[in-house]
Amino acid sequence: MRLARRILPFAACVVIVVAGLAVPQIRQKIPQKPQKPGEEKPAVEGVYAPQEVASAEKLTDAAGFPVRDIASLKEKATDRSYVTYGDGLAEITYRWDSQSICFRQSQGQEDNSGDYTDYPAVTELTVGTVTAELRGEAAERYTLAVWTDGQYAYSLRLSDGQSTEVWQRPLAGVRTEG
Numbered sequence: 063m064r065l066a067r068r069i070l071p072f073a074a075c076v077v078i079v080v081a082g083l084a085v086p087q088i089r090q091k092i093p094q095k096p097q098k099p100g101e102e103k104p105a106v107e108g109v110y111a112p113q114e115v116a117s118a119e120k121l122t123d124a125a126g127f128p129v130r131d132i133a134s135l136k137e138k139a140t141d142r143s144y145v146t147y148g149d150g151l152a153e154i155t156y157r158w159d160s161q162s163i164c165f166r167q168s169q170g171q172e173d174n175s176g177d178y179t180d181y182p183a184v185t186e187l188t189v190g191t192v193t194a195e196l197r198g199e200a201a202e203r204y205t206l207a208v209w210t211d212g213q214y215a216y217s218l219r220l221s222d223g224q225s226t227e228v229w230q231r232p233l234a235g236v237r238t239e240g
Contacts (some may be wrong), residue, residue: 112145113148114145116144121145121146125150130237132165132236134231134232134234134235135156135165139156140158140159152166163219164217165217167215169214172215174217175206175208175219177217181199182200183196184198185201185226187226187233194233195207202225203225204223205221205223206220207219218236
């Protein structure tokens with residue numbers, strides 16, 4: 063028993079030292095994002111802290127690509143927030159009364175909504191230059207729209223499901239060209 067009391071703290075220290083030595087070896091095996099020549103490494107890799115800015119113009123600067131307000135939502139909203147996540151994703155949230163609408167834009171063509179629900183109701187809606195896939199819990203109760211223009215991916219998420227008729231106004235206000 064006396065021997066176990068002496069060995070146990072020593073064994074715990076050995077485990078801590080070995081673990082501390084192993085962490086740098088494990089970190090070296092984690093693939094790192096390739097750097098461009100002359101580019102500095104970020105202070106923290108792989109962590110995307112949201113950065114809130116004051117307007118769509120400032121969001122454009124922070125995201126590194128053009129992001130525009132949806133005019134019909136901007137004028138109706140009593141509160142707006144503009145956020146970039148540092149990984150090529152820009153987000154504008156419009157709020158009024160109990161409603162909120164989240165508009166996302168990112169580089170590429172992948173679904174950027176962050177909503178991976180398997181919705182039972184799916185339809186396609188074309189408004190102007192936008193052809194979006196609407197997803198919802200039931201026909202004419204769509205909460206999510208996703209689309210791409212080939213260069214950027216877009217999504218709109220409503221707090222409450224709406225009909226295709228209601229979806230036409232926000233989709234008509236999305237400007238995807240220069």
